[in-house]
Amino acid sequence: MRVNQNTMLLGQKVILVPYTTEHVPRYHEWMKSEELQRLTASEPLTLEQEYAMQHSWREDSDKCTFIVLDAEKWQAQPDSAEENCMVGDVNLFLTDLQDPTLGEIEVMIAGMTTLSLNKFEAKIGQGNEPSICMFKKLHFEQVAMNSVFQEVTLRLLVSEPERQWLLQQTSHVEEKQYRDRNWGSREANSW
Structure with a gap:
């Protein structure tokens, strides 16, 4: 993107x-x-x-x-x-054209401030217990189970308390400009 x-x-x-x-x-x-x-x-x-x-x-x-x-x-x-x-x-996949605030996510990151997302969904294979447990620890709740694709859908609705929790959990993250090796050396973009 x-x-x-x-x-x-x-x-x-x-x-x-x-x-x-x-x-x-x-x-x-x-x-x-x-x-x-x-x-x-x-x-x-x-x-x-x-x-x-x-x-x-x-x-x-x-x-x-x-x-x-x-x-x-x-x-x-x-x-x-x-x-x-x-x-x-x-x-992060923006899967619902009718709802631009919904993003399907595979790993939790603080993406809501730039993309204005307030709902995250994770679709995980039913047998992938480590991933299901990880998302549940991140406050995701199971909202659907698809027996055809053998997957569960977990969702996090980002209310104001959830938003504050996410921001607190990621307060140490710093956003910087990224340049690949064709644009300049790591040292030129160092912090």
Whole structure:
């Protein structure tokens, strides 16, 4: 999504950066895992398809994708490529054209201030208990179960108390401009 193409979120333990072509080879290697495919309800893609998907996610107006970097590793090895510090990804999908305040999320982040979201949904495979438990700890409630797709839908309605809780939980996160290696070095954009 273009709204986050130049956004880096700096946390204490993780750094979120836009999903760029630099990240594709490592991401592609992850997605060869049958377990990850099962947990994310994904099909294996060729490397070329993965590059096309990355481009689509970057350009589409209904997706917001970040790569999660291990902050300690990234800061300890300033010359290391970002792909060596990758530990995951975070996705937000704007799925309801009738309700622009609703976003389907895979991992909780503080995205509501920029995107004006006040509802988050997570669709998780019924057998993925670790993810279901994690979202329930983040105050999500189960609102549906789809037996055809073998998934549950969990929702978080962001009331003012929930909004304040989320802001408190993410108060340490700092937003910075992100530039990939083609735009400048990490040192030039350092804090």
